[in-house]
Amino acid sequence: MLVQECSGALREEKGLLLEAAAEQLSCHAAKVSRIESGRSGIRQLDLKALLDLYGVVDPGERESWLALARESRRQRWWRVLEDQLPQEFLDLVGLEDEVSECRGFQPAIIPGLFQTKAYATAVIQGGVPGSLDESQQAKVRLRMERQKALTREDSVPLKVWMVLGEAALRQQVGGPRVLREQLRHLVEVARLPNVTLQVLPFTAGACQGGPYPFLIYSFPPPAGFEVVLLENFASHAYLESREDTVRLGGAFDHLRAAALSALDSESRISEIAEELTDQ
Structure with a gap:
């Protein structure tokens, strides 16, 4: 964008x-x-x-x-991956290069911006054993590079406010050891001044918007508008109408109100991490 x-x-x-x-x-x-x-x-x-x-x-x-x-027009680092990845992946990282703020909900998996390399590798493998092929390796590299938006120094770091479903903290992607490392990393990321992380516990019940993931990206002035990203297994969809951004913005407000506070969320994440044992 x-x-x-x-x-x-x-x-x-x-x-x-x-x-x-x-x-x-x-x-x-x-x-x-x-x-x-x-x-x-x-x-x-x-x-x-x-x-x-x-x-x-x-x-x-x-x-x-x-x-x-x-x-x-400035040359982007990710241009070198244009021949190795689908355009929707490049569109996403280009979007995060341009925007100033991201709000979103991920009910079942740790978001890419917060993933460790081991967790990202397990996600991209999709449960299939063996070594990563060239395309999969490029996806892992891209995911790790995207995270630099949180700590970039050449411009203001990306501001992120994310609500995670409790299921995302318990699904043992990569196994107990990988998940434990991932959750400990999540606590560290949540302590960045530009990151707010909340957990939506199982006890919260049904929430507005349903169990569907979404991200809302906000552009800085002079553009000053928002775009919604909807992701699924096969594709990405971008919604730019005022009606869509207002509707999903309202759903996000409902989710963050139903979620644990940032402090209680950090405690919940740490507790789940300590429950994990190597098998």
Whole structure:
């Protein structure tokens, strides 16, 4: 999700059609569609023309947009994996490179941003014994690199507020030893100043939104909007409408209200870790 796509949201906020933007750029609407989908780059000159069309006149806000465009062209470390991974994996890490905040719910598995290498390897193996193939190794590497967003120094660290279902803490992915290491790591991550972690206990019962995982990513100004990521075994889906982000934001608020406090969650995670013994 780059500046091009953010500009598409800005166009929609103004109630303008693709044709209006295309006319401003003296091009076909298909080109504007490619720009907004992220399949085509955008020149600074074209971005300035679009900002004129969308009524963005404040000098500070305009410069923020132009700076975001310059940043979006910066070479990303994960580009070297383009030939080894499905596009949806690259889209996800690119999204986390751009956003400032992530809120979400994961009922049954530790989120990738918090996984140890051993746990991530077990997840990606999917219970199939043997060595990882080249594609699987690339996925593990990508997952480990993604976590640098939590402690990055070249920009503000990604702020994360995550609600985990108790089942995610008890499913013995990789076996007791791997899970125990994972839970201890989870406690360490939860102590980062930009991370809030809560556990939704089994006793909480049914909650709004059901047992379905989701992530809500928030873009910093000037984009200032949100996108919801829905993941399943086979694919990723991104929801950008205001209706969807408000609905899932409400579900997240309900979940965090039903979950244990951050302090009690840390205690629960530590207790479950100590219950695990090698078998």
